[in-house]
Amino acid sequence: MELELTTKRFEDVDYFTDRSLPDEPHSYFEFLRAQGPLTRLPLRGVVAVTGYNEGNAIFRNEERFSSYNAAYGPNPLPFTPEGEDITDQIESHRDGNMIFRMISTFDPPNHTRLRMLLRGLFSPKRLVENEKFMRRLADGLIDEFIANGTVEIVSQFALPFATLVIADLLGVPEEDHKLFRRIFSASGMRTGSLDGVPKQEDNPMPKIEGHFIGYIEDRRSNPRNDVLTDLANTRYPDGSLPPVKDVAALSAFLFAAGQEATVRVAAAMFHILAEDQALQARLREERSLIPNFAEETLRLESAVKSGFRLAKVRATIGDVEIEAGTPLMMCIAAMNRDPAKFEDPNAFKLDRKNARDHVAFGRGIHSCIGAPLARIELKVTVERMFDRIADIRIDDAKHGPVGNRTYRYAPSYIVRGLTELHLAFTPAS
Amino acid sequence: MKITYIESDGTPHTVDATIGWSIMENAVKNGVPGILAECGGSATCGTCRIYVEADWQGKMSPPHPDETTLLEYVEEERPDARLSCQVSMTESLNGLVVRMPERQYS
Numbered sequence: 090m091e092l093e094l095t096t097k098r099f100e101d102v103d104y105f106t107d108r109s110l111p112d113e114p115h116s117y118f119e120f121l122r123a124q125g126p127l128t129r130l131p132l133r134g135v136v137a138v139t140g141y142n143e144g145n146a147i148f149r150n151e152e153r154f155s156s157y158n159a160a161y162g163p164n165p166l167p168f169t170p171e172g173e174d175i176t177d178q179i180e181s182h183r184d185g186n187m188i189f190r191m192i193s194t195f196d197p198p199n200h201t202r203l204r205m206l207l208r209g210l211f212s213p214k215r216l217v218e219n220e221k222f223m224r225r226l227a228d229g230l231i232d233e234f235i236a237n238g239t240v241e242i243v244s245q246f247a248l249p250f251a252t253l254v255i256a257d258l259l260g261v262p263e264e265d266h267k268l269f270r271r272i273f274s275a276s277g278m279r280t281g282s283l284d285g286v287p288k289q290e291d292n293p294m295p296k297i298e299g300h301f302i303g304y305i306e307d308r309r310s311n312p313r314n315d316v317l318t319d320l321a322n323t324r325y326p327d328g329s330l331p332p333v334k335d336v337a338a339l340s341a342f343l344f345a346a347g348q349e350a351t352v353r354v355a356a357a358m359f360h361i362l363a364e365d366q367a368l369q370a371r372l373r374e375e376r377s378l379i380p381n382f383a384e385e386t387l388r389l390e391s392a393v394k395s396g397f398r399l400a401k402v403r404a405t406i407g408d409v410e411i412e413a414g415t416p417l418m419m420c421i422a423a424m425n426r427d428p429a430k431f432e433d434p435n436a437f438k439l440d441r442k443n444a445r446d447h448v449a450f451g452r453g454i455h456s457c458i459g460a461p462l463a464r465i466e467l468k469v470t471v472e473r474m475f476d477r478i479a480d481i482r483i484d485d486a487k488h489g490p491v492g493n494r495t496y497r498y499a500p501s502y503i504v505r506g507l508t509e510l511h512l513a514f515t516p517a518s
Numbered sequence: 519m520k521i522t523y524i525e526s527d528g529t530p531h532t533v534d535a536t537i538g539w540s541i542m543e544n545a546v547k548n549g550v551p552g553i554l555a556e557c558g559g560s561a562t563c564g565t566c567r568i569y570v571e572a573d574w575q576g577k578m579s580p581p582h583p584d585e586t587t588l589l590e591y592v593e594e595e596r597p598d599a600r601l602s603c604q605v606s607m608t609e610s611l612n613g614l615v616v617r618m619p620e621r622q623y624s
């Protein structure tokens with residue numbers, strides 16, 4: 090009886106506004122999966138993709154599926170799709186709105202050009218340097234709260250950590266790090282908010298962009314031996330120098346893209362570790378399992394639970410007909426729990442062999458360029474916390490006792506993750 | 519135009535290749551298993567590794583230093599390894615045979 094009621098409710102629910110789904114989105118995704126690997130939602134004309142193989146094929150077919158609406162989601166397009174192929178309509182409706190002009194929303198060849206600009210930032214040589222910075226940064230942040238015995242890990246650790254790692258990646262001088270830390274606050278993380286578009290003055294991006302315009306202009310006229318100089322002078326594959334504003338926008342976008350997801354995954358890892366003391370003990374003993382622990386968390390928690398594509402031409406996938414102009418919701422969280430790909434998909438398995446086959450970082454030409462960096466961030470975070478803190482527990486005073494906990498998740502149709510996670514601990518001696 | 523990809527257990531997959539696409543794209547767009555290509559061809563993940571015999575290597579453009587560095591970073595030890603996303607399909611590679619590692623990540 091209860092099951093029937095739930096099903097009925099899911100049929101009527103608007104995924105993009107419903108406030109009860111973020112706390113437990115997976116049963117809704119399972120309801121969608123029960124209708125097939127692709128299914129049309131009753132509202133907004135969106136087709137939801139929950140199948141692992143089907144989703145991978147779409148992610149890898151940028152010729153037919155545009156990323157135009159990657160950040161725009163299910164909102165009505167600024168044009169009425171006409172004809173067999175809407176590529177030209179897409180390209181002639183990008184001006185004006187930034188939401189159609191970010192790297193994650195461009196299609197080739199413009200996407201390819203922008204992605205080439207970023208490549209140099211994510212080289213193995215730089216990653217080794219980034220990791221050293223991360224260790225120092227983690228220790229500094231832990232110093233700030235270690236004497237308290239409790240910590241709210243999202244705002245006191247994960248957010249400043251993710252923010253300053255990106256600042257370091259881009260070569261922001263350390264004397265400016267305080268400034269960058271101040272610009273971002275936990276309440277500012279609002280990707281895919283159910284409350285609609287945030288107010289302009291709450292948007293930290295113009296401030297960040299402003300700083301980067303300053304850096305890039307300075308490094309173009311006074312080159313130094315630093316990462317910002319390399320960034321300022323990186324050229325497009327055709328040899329041309331990109332406008333300062335474009336480099337600044339791309340740099341600022343790294344904060345938007347790289348911060349919130351990393352914060353949510355870090356919180357998920359500590360949530361799992363604090364609720365499962367046996368797992369925590371095992372991981373402390375066998376540190377080499379930390380990377381797969383992170384992969385399994387990425388798979389099961391899918392911090393970016395959904396993303397979007399727009400069909401450029403007609404397609405038939407399975408028995409679903411997709412017209413040109415149809416928005417597809419790529420349900421990453423559901424693809425990562427597809428029983429055809431992952432055995433016993435809802436269970437957390439530290440030893441899962443194919444954990445890293447998850448698509449938590451997407452796939453294809455838009456797949457997360459920050460993934461190698463994020464993986465190191467997650468590893469360093471757990472390692473340094475284990476080194477400095479003897480036992481990590483849930484703070485009962487804040488979340489309630491075992492068996493009766495309360496957790497709140499970001500009210501978003503894109504991001505999945507805790508808004509706050511209060512931990513209690515004993516410092517390591 | 520053909521490329522044959524051989525899995526570590528010996529299973530071959532032959533595809534009709536598209537000139538101008540990379541060896542990686544020709545695999546993933548034709549559903550060949552064994553090439554993960556997490557980064558979509560940005561040469562940042564090292565999960566599109568293939569092993570290529572010397573004769574065929576000679577017909578490919580030599581690796582860019584970025585490719586070599588990444589192969590070292592992901593601890594790929596075989597000297598015949600390439601990142602399939604960094605090699606474009608050309609006329610002279612018609613009939614190419616490549617082998618894939620058992621796993622693209624450790």
Ligand code: HEM
Pocket residue numbers: 156159192193194204255258342343346347348350351352354392393396397448449450451452454455456457458459460462463
């Ligand atoms: C655990 C943390 C992270 C997760 C789960 C994550 C997830 C994702 C996903 C799913 C996409 C694909 C979006 C699409 O296909 O539409 C993406 C793209 C992207 N991510 Fe991440 N990300 C993370 C961390 C980072 C970091 C640390 C950075 C940068 C420093 C970053 C930068 C980017 C950029 C620039 C893109 C757009 C790439 C493109 O469109 O070519 N991400 N991320």
Ligand code: FES
Pocket residue numbers: 542555556557558559560561562563564565566601602603604
């Ligand atoms: S696809 Fe990532 S290195 Fe080739």
